[in-house]
Amino acid sequence: MSLRTGADDVVGQPGDAAPDGAATSTESLVSWTPRAFRIANVCGAAAAAALAAAILIASQDFAFRVRDLPGPAFFPVVIGVGLLGLSLAWLVLSIAGRIPLDDEVEAPPDRSAAIRAIASLGVVAASAFALQPLGYPLTTAIAVTVLALLARARLRAAIPAGVGFAVLSFLLVTTALGVQLPTGVLRPLLVGLL
Amino acid sequence: MDIFAQLLAGFQEVLSPVNLLFALAGCVLGMVVGILPGFGPPAAMALLLPVTYVVGPIPGIIMIAAILYGSMYGGTITAVLLNVPGEPSSVATTLEGYTLAKQGRGGPALVIAAAGSFVGATVGIVGMVLAAPLAIAVVGLGARDYFAIGVLGLSLVVGLSGRNVVKGLVCALIGLAIGLVGLDPVLGTPRFTGGMPELFDGIDLVAVVMGLFGLSEMLIGLEHRATSGRLTKLGRIAPTKEDWRRSVGPMARGSVIGFFTGLLPGSPGTAATFFSYALERRVSKGRAQFGRGAIEGVAGPETANNSLGIATMIPMFTLGIPSSVTMAIMMGAFIVHGLTPGPLLFRDHPDVAWAIIASLFVGNVILLVLNVPLIRVWLYILKIPYSILFALVVGLMILGAFLVTGAAFNILVLLVSGIFGYVLRKLDVPLAPIALTMVLGSILEENLVRALLLSDGDVGTLVGSPFSATLLTGAVLVLCSAPLLALLRTRLERRRARLMAAPTRAGETTSLPTTKSS
Structure with missing residues (x-):
């Protein structure tokens, strides 16, 4: 997220001591291209889906029901299924280019x-x-x-x-x-x- | 004992020298951290939360509350003097505040902002006192009701997700997944611990929050070019009689707007402050001066912001629902001190509950008294180079993470959370839902199992009481309102853009500042 100050800003280098009467703030140097942002989101969605799959696989070690009540695996399975579904929705939206990219989005690292x-x-x-x-x-x-x-x-x-x-x-x-x-x-x- | 007698007892507790000292320390630390670049109230609270560990529950919670409003005011200082708001809800303050500061009237703007903050907070506290009987009335709730409260809290994710509801919900589930690590609440089976004893008690909330909000923000600051914003001159600090006279109406209107907006689940603070700004621009007597430094444009939004800040505590104190990320962190502070916010707090620890409410008032008085003489001191902190601030703040985080459990393992949790938060910020994924659901996860699971246990596995029991049925219906309505919220948000953004583009002097437009913390 870029940080703007007033019209009378003085721009320095990182680590510079602020001149008299000046205060330190920060300003971004680069910005996303739509393609790079889309790829980053696809990767993010895929990672979330992988996490969901890992939760579901690991949950198999625990009982889903214990005496007709939810067991230790019940909540992880519910969360895993929900996370998988939403990750796929994120993936589809990313591929379709429906994720908004504007000035509010944090710039990629240089x-x-x-x-x-x-x-x-x-x-x-x-x-x-x-x-x-x-x-x-x-x-x-x-x-x-x-x-x-x-x-x-x-x-x-x-x-x-x-x-x-x-x-x-x-x-x-x-x-x-x-x-x-x-x-x-x-x-x-x-x-x-x- | 009636509520006023209990409130009086709360004041007696707070006015003890030790508690006063912690309230004072919280205000000062909150203001110091609040004015640092990259630190809004959530990051400031996360950074300073470990400090409250080493003291008892009452001084600890008093201190964390003081840190909250101290950091809010710290953000106001940078909003007025640097045009860098500490949080999104302070953006409205910059519009007139920075213009006033450029005219050499930064001092009066800050004093009026502090007075407005005090008025707004006082209105919020009065509302909170009046809402306390609600908590006492719902003390007899059962497991299904608490489950419904948890579900309603979960639905607030929609409001906290901003324009990315799908990403927000993904994050909410990741927060719930993080909460799964440790012993399960039913059989005590270790889950997702990888056999590591350090994880049997679960992943520490404080280290996660510090990493997500604090460390990630510092890392992002590293890759930005250091910009030295010229500090505007403070000039004469005391406002004129005319300033005071013109601020009374905006403060009254801002209090009401902020209070009722804060009661709405998951409502963004920007809605209240921009609504207040827009209202003052339309109705105040000095409306012709808007865009050229109108004191009403500082008084109204600042009052609304603080009234809202206290009002968001009401759902947490009465029902145990954290309706914002700062409240989720505060709820975490309660939990680590062995307290459960909500109706049980008033039943089991009324002394703590009323002391905290009283401390909100005392803390705001301290803030009002402190802010004027210390304004020039805070300006020196703003002049420290970012490279040194970065190193000191990360050093403080390492210390904080270690202090929580006394184990270096927590520093690794901080590290991993920082990397995770950094990646999520880059992908424009909202972080607030993670903090919220980490807190709510155990409430949901434990009470769902207890409710089903009591009803022999009958799922229908979850909607079996009027209270739980009402809350679950409310949760469904909140979730269904997501498209409407998105529409409102778009309209709000357009209105903001229009306000920014409004001509001020011949050919000049107001620039839109973005916050120093996301």
């Missing part, structure tokens, strides 16, 4: 942005696995710094943001809210401090 988005998701996934061994402060400091760099922040802004966020959020959660967070490799140091 290549460079998609790479940065995938890398950012990789950082989130890595932080899930690193949280226990490395501990919250270290994992978060690295993750936030890398995320900022992926979003094209300058290193001199990204490092203070990452370290500052990790330290402040760790202190706030553990001391003010009284919730324990993993300390990992920094345990000897943090136990002494807290």
Whole structure:
């Protein structure tokens, strides 16, 4: 979805510091072609139909009725059948070109942005696995710094943001809210401090 | 105890220092997150929901309610000063608000918007207090009645699907399918868990909502060019006597419009705000100034928006039906705190129910008091580069997902939900039905089985009580009204387009801003 501001906008690059008196907002770069949007919708509908089929197949492991009452498979089957029917309706509408495409539709990803988005998701996934061994402060400091760099922040802004966020959020959660967070490799140091 | 005595007890509970502190924190956090690019009320609530986990049910719910109206007002700030509305229902505010801001009257526009929000919310709260006996009256409902309530809630998907009813229904079923994961409510059989113990309790609603609404929005922000919208000058903050005088009528009319629109199942907020704007443009004394910065065009829509925001809580509090995505998230907050919104809340936890209603009023007073001195502080947040905001918000989401269950597995749920939400947004698929049906799925299944168990498997029992028969008929009517709603929506869009195209000054037309959050 494109985001417009006023007529007197100043356009910068991602990660640019906003000039004096300016505020950050975002604006889309590309837009769908009708054919690409139709293909994307066909793929989406096919994926939904595949999900419905998977639900129906997996439901066969459970009883449909138990003593004349709906069993564990009853609801999944109802949902699976409904999802399959509606997915097929979506598929037909997509193939027939009856899915509206206008300015309100979110633009498709461009290549460079998609790479940065995938890398950012990789950082989130890595932080899930690193949280226990490395501990919250270290994992978060690295993750936030890398995320900022992926979003094209300058290193001199990204490092203070990452370290500052990790330290402040760790202190706030553990001391003010009284919730324990993993300390990992920094345990000897943090136990002494807290 | 009559309702006013209970309300008074609710005020006593809320006015304790701890609860006041959480209401204040919720307002401030809501406003801070509400003004971030890409964050409307659903994403703001999803992001901050884990914060409420670590406190008790009453302060937790008070805080999440405060986050809701704080984030709504945060969206108004960007609508007026940047021409970037936080949510679709704030689009109407930009029409006159941004024009006023460009004339150096952003301060008065924001103060009138805050006053209108307060008036609208107060009217909504009074309506809510008066509607509370309805919840108490339906306390004796049986399983078939709750099943019917669930079906009616499900039918609201039509209203939440926008122009894509088929896609909306697909999403509703996907939400129900996500709700299937975990132990089934009849025999306790693990379903679709893949043998993973982390999934036996089901997929966590908070992580899913944060991923769907928050992470996906941030990822989309990454691929957009950062645009620095020039902040308009605030100028003198206090409105003139003339501003106040001209705003009284629009606020009164906006309250009524917003309240009754909010009671309609699945009604979009834009309908109320644009109706209010169109009405003021036609009937207010300052109608000649519309398009050139009419304060009535800010007062009316803002009042309608907040009156509507509170009115949408009435179906949830009285019947347990979340009629919007923000209410679905709020219902999720109730559930994680071990509370069930609806008639049982008033029977089993009247102290909580009335404290929350009282907190809505207290929170709005806090918001009214806070907004003027803090306006300049919020402006600094708007100047932080998107790259830093992106990293901090995603960091906050990782922390939030972990805090919910204390397990890193939830971060993976956040990740998968974020990818899913991103793909759905690209395909123009509405996300709101997923949140709604994830909440409703277990209500439907559990009560259907219980109803059939009590009637020895007789399906006819589902329409056996006047209440369930009425609600099921209502659900069928709502579903059948889909084509009519589509027609109304098209007409509303045309009317919006006409309002935008209306000449303001010689040769000038008003540009239509799109929201910063879908």
